[in-house]
Amino acid sequence: MSSVPPPAIQMTEVSKHYRRGDETVHVLDHFTLTVEPEAFVALMAPSGSGKSTLLNLVGGLDRPDSGRIEIAGTDLATLNEAALTRWRARNLGFIFQLYYLIPVLSAARNVELPLLLLPLSREERHRRVEAALTLAGLPAERHRFRPTELSGGQQQRVAIARAIVTDPPLLLCDEPTGDLDRSAGDEILNLLQTLNERLRKTIVMVTHDPHAATFASRRIDLDKGLVGERRPAT
Amino acid sequence: MKSPLRFSPLVLSALRRHRLRTWLTILSVLIAFLLFGLLQALNQAFYGGIKSAGRRILVSMSAESLVEPLPRAYAAEVAAMKQVRRVAYEVWMGGYYQHHNQILYALAVSPRRWLAEERRFLILAPRRESAWLKDRSGALIGNLVARTYGWKTGEIVPMRSDIWIHPDGRNTWPVRIDGIFSSTKKALGEGLLVHYRYWNDGMGNPNNVSLLRIEVSHLRDLGHVARSIDARFANSPYPTRTASAQTFIKDFINQTADIGVIIEDILAAVFFTMLLVTANTLTRSVRERSGEIAVLQTQGYSRPLIFSLILAEALVLVMVGALAGIGLAALIVQGLRGALEAYLPYLALTRQAILMALGLALGFAALSSLLPVLQVQRLRTVDALRRG
């Protein structure tokens, strides 16, 4: 075993195209990207340029046409569907623009869902759910609230708690502030910063909002498979 | 710790999304199983008697020929045998109305014993029964006979016989109609019953019978009793041939089978509708939740697990409705039993019917989750997330 840890994400010459009618859309074209462990990277690009596609490939929800994707040294191509699913349960947290909380379940129940897959006692699950929600900044008296009884920012906090409750090393955020106003959005971005700095989570956030990108420690501009990288002017 | 029950909030959450829809679906399942329960009980009312008594019945006739009679005294002798519960006898009248082709299916019977045996298949006012019991030359007729000839209660009917001639040469056996019954047995509805004594007196007391109907106490004794009866009378002037009544019963079931067919048709339609409703509910529910299901997959929920959750959802939906429906049917049948004791003594929701209902419920739950499972199978996670 080498003493240098492998990159959190290593994408090498990754291509992905979609067919729309007769037209072929090359979303990613020999795309290469390295994300170091414990980095907070913002991938910046306009809508429709392939940000979600990229994140889905990294999360193993979709397969590339060609090229290689390694996450913490694991080549995703070597994992079949079932293995990939198990791998996600332990290694990834997804955060989406639309939260995707189950409306009739309380915040705590929503956060508990990923834990149901792990061999934990009910007490242990409860303990972890409370910890994650507290860490995500949802006031304790709201842990039993339903999503509809929470503000957008609070719902996103619940979604973040759900993503971190299994303690995965890597968080993938797809426009996490896209549905929030500026101040609620900033709180969420501050929370992500905290998770990165204090819990050492590797975070990849895709966004089309330059302001959101300023919260990251590294910003990558992505355009039609071409990578332009520059330091954020924080 | 790893109990599958930990997923129950998730399963129930799917059902709680659209409470009204869930309740309406459960209601449709409830109605299907309520009908199932009630129709099974009705079925039992019609066939239960046959199944329970019919199987334990032997018929004894002359070994010589079909028309040769047996001494009536045999009835008492057979009744005295240990494994025999009771014995009835009858004389085949060979009756007809004005012409030979106007056949009357007339039997001379011991009235009390006949009523005791057949009352459960009859709808007949008690006071008509007692009128007949008192009237030695009276007859009970089935509603089908009454309709064919337009006969009314109180009328005197000049029945003739091809077989039995009075000692003075007359072949008419006039009978007064004391009652008209309807019956769940078609064969009975075509029947005409007179007192055995009317025939016996009219014939100058030969004290013969056409056949004996022997009910044994236990089904396992059937063969043994049949052989003992035939052995007992083998060396008498009137040897017997005794066999199970199954063949007669089979004819009878064939005649009434249309009730069973109707019940099956109704149930098929009801269950098909229920299946459509349930499958539709699940399919919609899964479609509306495609984003949530995709997010579960991003959390590490495998497809097989998600299929199981949908199956569990279907099970809850169908089982709640089925149990409520069968429970309600049991209550209703229990309530009706007292009231209908005289007409349908076999009305009951049997354990077998309940087990069958539960089996059906399981089957329908699996069937109704088939479509939604296929839906999830086709669902691509990334597309579901894109749709939002």
Ligand SMILES: Nc1ncnc2c1ncn2[C@@H]1O[C@H](COP(=O)(O)OP(=O)(O)O)[C@@H](O)[C@H]1O
């Ligand atoms: N399943 C698909 N079928 C066809 N085209 C797709 C599919 N997914 C994405 N695309 C196309 O790929 C491009 C990139 O999409 P996406 O990754 O969602 O971009 P972004 O997240 O940056 O808005 C878009 O033009 C989109 O229409």
Ligand SMILES: [Mg+2]
């Ligand atoms: Mg997108």
